[in-house]
Amino acid sequence: MKNEGRSTTPVAANMNRPDTVSGSKGLEQAVKLIFEVGTPRRTGIDLPEPKGRASRLGSHERKGEIGLPGLSEPETMRHYVRLSQKNYAIDLGIYPLGSCTMKHNPRLNEKVARMPGFADVHPLQPISTVQGALELMEQLSHWLMTLCNMPAVALTPKAGAHGELCGMMAIRARLDADGQSQRRRVLVPESAHGTNPATAVQCGFTVDEIPASGDGRVNLDALREKLKESDDVAGIMLTNPNTCGLFERDIVEIADLIHGAGGYFYCDGANFNALVGRVRPGDLGVDAMHINLHKTFSTPHGGGGPGSGPTVLSDALKDFAPLPFVVRDGESLKLVEHEGEGAEASFGRMCAFHGQMGMYTRALTYMMSHGSDGLKQATEDAVLNANYIQASLSDVMTVAFEGTCMHEALFDDRFLKDTGVETLDFAKAMIDEGYHPMTMYFPLVVHGAMLIEPTESESKGELDRFILSLRSLVERAKSGDAESFKQAPVYAPMRRLDETRAARNPILRWTPPTGEAEAAE
Amino acid sequence: MRYLPLNENDRAAMLDVIGAESIDDLFQDVPEKARLKTLVDLPKHQSEQAIERHMAKLSAKSVSAGSVPFFCGAGAYKHHIPTTVDHLIQRSEFLTAYTPYQPEISQGTLQALFEFQTQVALLTGMDVANASMYDGSTACAEAVVMAKRVTRKSKAILAPGLHPHYAAATQTLASTLDIQIDERDCRPGRDDHVIDHITDETACVVVQSPNVFGEIIDLAPIAEKAHKHKALLIAVFTEPVALGAIKSPGEQGADIVVGEGQGLGVGLNFGGPHVGLFACTKKLVRQMPGRLCGETVDANGERGFVLTLSTREQHIRREKATSNICTNSGLCCLAFTIHMSLLGDAGLKRLAALNHEAACHLADIIDGIDGAEVMNETFFNEFTVKLNKPAAEVVEALAEKGVLGGVPVSRLTEGNEDLLLVCVTETASEDDIHAFETALKEVLS
Numbered sequence: 016m017k018n019e020g021r022s023t024t025p026v027a028a029n030m031n032r033p034d035t036v037s038g039s040k041g042l043e044q045a046v047k048l049i050f051e052v053g054t055p056r057r058t059g060i061d062l063p064e065p066k067g068r069a070s071r072l073g074s075h076e077r078k079g080e081i082g083l084p085g086l087s088e089p090e091t092m093r094h095y096v097r098l099s100q101k102n103y104a105i106d107l108g109i110y111p112l113g114s115c116t117m118k119h120n121p122r123l124n125e126k127v128a129r130m131p132g133f134a135d136v137h138p139l140q141p142i143s144t145v146q147g148a149l150e151l152m153e154q155l156s157h158w159l160m161t162l163c164n165m166p167a168v169a170l171t172p173k174a175g176a177h178g179e180l181c182g183m184m185a186i187r188a189r190l191d192a193d194g195q196s197q198r199r200r201v202l203v204p205e206s207a208h209g210t211n212p213a214t215a216v217q218c219g220f221t222v223d224e225i226p227a228s229g230d231g232r233v234n235l236d237a238l239r240e241k242l243k244e245s246d247d248v249a250g251i252m253l254t255n256p257n258t259c260g261l262f263e264r265d266i267v268e269i270a271d272l273i274h275g276a277g278g279y280f281y282c283d284g285a286n287f288n289a290l291v292g293r294v295r296p297g298d299l300g301v302d303a304m305h306i307n308l309h310k311t312f313s314t315p316h317g318g319g320g321p322g323s324g325p326t327v328l329s330d331a332l333k334d335f336a337p338l339p340f341v342v343r344d345g346e347s348l349k350l351v352e353h354e355g356e357g358a359e360a361s362f363g364r365m366c367a368f369h370g371q372m373g374m375y376t377r378a379l380t381y382m383m384s385h386g387s388d389g390l391k392q393a394t395e396d397a398v399l400n401a402n403y404i405q406a407s408l409s410d411v412m413t414v415a416f417e418g419t420c421m422h423e424a425l426f427d428d429r430f431l432k433d434t435g436v437e438t439l440d441f442a443k444a445m446i447d448e449g450y451h452p453m454t455m456y457f458p459l460v461v462h463g464a465m466l467i468e469p470t471e472s473e474s475k476g477e478l479d480r481f482i483l484s485l486r487s488l489v490e491r492a493k494s495g496d497a498e499s500f501k502q503a504p505v506y507a508p509m510r511r512l513d514e515t516r517a518a519r520n521p522i523l524r525w526t527p528p529t530g531e532a533e534a535a536e
Numbered sequence: 537m538r539y540l541p542l543n544e545n546d547r548a549a550m551l552d553v554i555g556a557e558s559i560d561d562l563f564q565d566v567p568e569k570a571r572l573k574t575l576v577d578l579p580k581h582q583s584e585q586a587i588e589r590h591m592a593k594l595s596a597k598s599v600s601a602g603s604v605p606f607f608c609g610a611g612a613y614k615h616h617i618p619t620t621v622d623h624l625i626q627r628s629e630f631l632t633a634y635t636p637y638q639p640e641i642s643q644g645t646l647q648a649l650f651e652f653q654t655q656v657a658l659l660t661g662m663d664v665a666n667a668s669m670y671d672g673s674t675a676c677a678e679a680v681v682m683a684k685r686v687t688r689k690s691k692a693i694l695a696p697g698l699h700p701h702y703a704a705a706t707q708t709l710a711s712t713l714d715i716q717i718d719e720r721d722c723r724p725g726r727d728d729h730v731i732d733h734i735t736d737e738t739a740c741v742v743v744q745s746p747n748v749f750g751e752i753i754d755l756a757p758i759a760e761k762a763h764k765h766k767a768l769l770i771a772v773f774t775e776p777v778a779l780g781a782i783k784s785p786g787e788q789g790a791d792i793v794v795g796e797g798q799g800l801g802v803g804l805n806f807g808g809p810h811v812g813l814f815a816c817t818k819k820l821v822r823q824m825p826g827r828l829c830g831e832t833v834d835a836n837g838e839r840g841f842v843l844t845l846s847t848r849e850q851h852i853r854r855e856k857a858t859s860n861i862c863t864n865s866g867l868c869c870l871a872f873t874i875h876m877s878l879l880g881d882a883g884l885k886r887l888a889a890l891n892h893e894a895a896c897h898l899a900d901i902i903d904g905i906d907g908a909e910v911m912n913e914t915f916f917n918e919f920t921v922k923l924n925k926p927a928a929e930v931v932e933a934l935a936e937k938g939v940l941g942g943v944p945v946s947r948l949t950e951g952n953e954d955l956l957l958v959c960v961t962e963t964a965s966e967d968d969i970h971a972f973e974t975a976l977k978e979v980l981s
Contacts, residue, residue: 049651049877058883060618062962065889068896073914075752075782082658085880088620095648095874099629102636102644106628112637119539120632123584129622132595137608138807139943140599141935147597148806161578173670173808174863176850180709187712213850213860217681219712222855262565293563298570309863317625317867318645319635319827321670321809337708353950363708367611367673367701367796368807380591386581389537395559396542402562403550419554419562446641451634457851474541475550507640510835514639517832517844521821523664524654 043508046097050525053084059091101508102318103451109473109481113423113454113466114208114258116288116310118397121384124313124377133376138368142349148372149348152341155379159306159325162390164297167333169326169340171370175285178305178324179214179252181337181365185303185328186250186279187218188335188362198249198278202241204233206259206458211252211283220249227460231259231416231425233269245276254283255299256290258458259416260401260423260466270300279303279331287311288470289398289422292391302329308371312378323374334360339369396471397422400478404467407482411489415461422470428463430489435497438463441488443511446504448484537581601804601940605968607898609918609959610748610943611672611699611774612807613799615887616963621801621874625867635827635866639842640834645866646841649829652873659779659876660771660793661786662815666826667843668869669812669861672796673705676742676772678825678859679792679814680706683740683768684715685823685858691737693718695727697747699774700949706742715739722949724749724911724920731761738765740792744772745785748948749957750915752782759789768792776800776813776872777961778916780888792816800879801871811868822848825859890962891917894969898960901973907980911955918959920945923980927956930979937975 038045070076086094103110110117128134132147142149152170159168169185172178183201190198201215205224212222223241228234233253242248251273255263263269270280282296282304288311290296296304308314308323328336338361339352350369351358385393398421405414405424413429428438442452442465454466469478492500504510542550547559556562563571582590601614608614625631629644636642636649649667656665669675680692692715694703700722710717718733730741741762745753759769771785773795785793798810816824822845830844850857879887895917899910907924923930927944934941945955960969 046647048647050654053877053880055881058880058886059620059878060883060887062883062886062890065886065893068893070892071896071899071912071915072782072892073752075754075914077779077781077783081780081784081881081884083655083876083879083881083884085883086877088618088878091620091874091878092624094877095624095630096627098644098647099624099627100644101641101647102629102633103638103641104629105632110632110634112634115634117632117634121539123587125626125631127588127591130591130595131600131602132598134803134805135600135602135614136598136806137601137606137614137804137940138612139608139610139947140601140940141932143932144599144935144940145806147594150597151591151594158578161576173674174861176860176862177670177674180860184708184712209850209852209854209857210860210862212855213853213857216855216857217709217713217860219714262563264565264567267567267570292576293572294566294570295572295576299567315631315867316634318630318633318642318648318870319667319866320863321811321865321868322863323809338704352947355950363711364701364704365674365708366671366705366808367699367810368671371808372806373809376591380587383579383582383587383590384539384584385537387575387578389540389581390578391575392537392540395562396540396547398562399542399547399550399554399559402554402556406554419556419564421562421565442638443640446638451641452638471540471542475546477541504640508643509640509838509840512639512834512840512842513832514842514844517830517842518847521828521844522831523650523821523828523844524657525650 044097046094048525049086049094050084052090052094053086055080055083055085057087058085059088108449109469109477110451111453111467111469113468114285115454116468116470118313118470119472120313120315121381123384124380127380128373128376133372146348149341151379152375153348155375158379158382159327162291163327164295165327166330167328167336169328169336171337171365172305172324172326173366173371174320174322175305175307175324176210176214177365178326179210179283180217181326182281182303182305183214183218184362185332185335186281189332190249192360198247200247201249202251204253206257206460207252207254208258208283208285215252231261232257232263235265238269238272242272242276248276248278250279250281252281252283254285256286256421259425260420261416262421266299285310286422289394291394292387293394302332308374308378313381314374314377321371321374323371335362337362338364393471400469400471400473403478404469404482408485411486423466423468425461426465427461431492434492436492436500438465440500440503443503444488444500447506450481450484605939605971607942607958607960607972608940610948610957611701611796612804613775613959613961614804614963615777615799615961617801617803617875618878620878621871624874625871630870631867636843639840643840646829648870648873650831650841652869653829655873655876656813656815659776660815661784662793663818664821665813665815666824666828668864669814669826670865671808671810671812672774672794673702675794675812675814676702677706677709679770679794680710680715680740680742681713682792682823682825683770686820687739687766687768689737689739690714691716691718691739693730693733693738693741694720695730695743696720696723696725697727697749697751698742698744698772699748702772726751727753731758734761734765734767736765738767740768740770742770742772746778746916750912750919752914752916755785755788755790770794777888777891780884781892781916791820797872801875802868809865809868811865811872823858824848826861827864887962894960894962894964895919898969905977905980908976917961918957921956921958923954923956925980926953930956933979934975939972939975941972941976
């Protein structure tokens, strides 16, 4: 390289970042919509010419243009790679979204999920040709039941909220079978995730909120009060550790109270990653709990799914499990797909086919990689990392509840009082520091909540850098520089987006510019 | 353990900062009797190599679709997925991102969703589509619940040709919400007679086309009758490629369209994950379940995308939400949208034509075999065959001969033992079709 005669020292730069003709800014590539790149007449896939045989479509043939643009393969590749570069990801840095559990996603899991005996198998092939797939489901079930100390697991639910539906439907079916159909009231702590009350209602229950006590946990006295008249109580939906990142100390007593009142205990397992290998839900009196394979067992979040929500069930509920399920028949395995095959009490089917096989393979691969020892260590490291963050920031930020936390640390916005900076601004400033913000404004029981879940995947060095960034942000906020927070982010691919405008005048699809539409007509 | 960065020195130093003596101090809120004293009774950690070996062995115990002549459909379809699709969805920035709640650093996911929503709207002929549901069956169930919200009526009619799993998933959700489902008898036919059951009390009529038996249904007269009685037509499809060949439900007057998108971009996966498509008319959009992505601008006036209309959703509305759904099928809808971008109009239509042509060819062959009769008047790439033997026995016998020769109707719903659903796509070669013909002749003779 010839550098002679040239200065290699950057000149004091023009920080205004002037506009460019292309719209790109160095590695930050401008990207149009596919509708502005492709045309309906182009295609990126080579297919043979149809032979023109007689049609059996009757009078139903689709005529005219659909309007779907086609892109050549290089255009497609470039479009989506450019798009991908506008995303933050766990593979780029710490992703401390509380309650979401953004941990490392091992690529071995991806490799295994793509093995032909799992990925390229049809759900309705003859049972004799899918024994390996069924065996994987049996092994996964064994791991989940053992970790939970529960006698049954329904694998089919397709995500956490679907698992909630599964558990609550099983409870409803059991109540109906016992002639207890008047039991339709479900107790839900006010700190619960929004899916809990939404699920209860979707199962035809009514929701009765239990207030939190001063230490962020269920208020036992309030619960006792709610249970005084208990003929209509179906059960409780409780997250443990709860959404404040705290273990419900009185959980066994809560379970006893609910059972004593004739109801059932649904545990939201979103935070099971704080318990694996150290605490088994079955030992706490739980009747049903979904497990988010995409949180606790590291199947990738994929920008919002797919998830998977296998639901463990107690002896009281297991006969009501949804169809289908795997049973062992001597040497081989079979699927029970209809009520008449020995599933008379089942509450029915929740979806087509057998659930999220692609997530089962990844989750089992993850669990076997860790083993009983590694799973326990992962749990401990997750809790250790969260407490380290809480301890390292407690002098400058305000911890919502005193004492140690479990896998996530909850702060409120008292430390921002009178600074003019709000939780949202603080979060956006974290983006400029190169971090994905924590969960904000949840749980609702804490003002301006900031819920930080580092997971076990972060090294001490990474945590120290993160802590240093947050401390410097707090210092800046307290120094009276609210304006820079209001401007943030300035280093992201986009500045703050106008969400009000999006909701007021929803544009939910691309439409051709008016001139173009007229020209086409 | 290879996934855990902390070492013993780190842990000790961190405990020191926290002021805890040991890790047990951090679990002190757990009731004494619920604390595990030993490791759970499961194997200890294993190397990559050991696990790969274990899993490869398990994988080899199943017969994969690509390894044999393959003719199964009934809600899950084998199409060739371009290599580009699987490469792109494995990019870290897509694979390991969360739901795009911070739009400034999630434009990749958001723009892809906006493009996906537009493609689904175009494909179905509807005004708007959401950012996906778990799968086609759960989308169908949610559509029926939505119809109750929209019409404030609670009777739903399910056409006889609705996939039995879709009907069952709908029945399950409806049962707890005081929605009455009109009794249905799953059997082959044209489904036209659902028209006679529509009354003023009907909230919605749910019709699949092509239906589970492969028959293509004329939706327009059903829509017309439904609208006369202020009921909604919910149109269902399980094979997205079909919409490259047959009229869209939108142009026939559907109010809500739900379907399975797996056929484009997503593998069979033994039934999941798949991707539910959900589209409707503009005026119903605020009653829709699931996430929606919308266009807006940033502080510099640049076009960008955000999740929007979230006041419908559980994290804002809690018990008043339109659904409890939270997770969608993110990565699968990315796969769908990439495959669709590669195809475009021209590619999709050609792919559909190739599928239809192969099915016509195979139907003619099967019709010529003694003991087998194709029952359909119309079909796209799947049709129903009446056999002289129970279909479940026939497919087992075919499997022994190395052919995966379709799905017995009895697998989906009890009864109809002599009916076999046969599907053929562009992935079947002439040799595959010949192998199927030979094996079926032997089994039926």
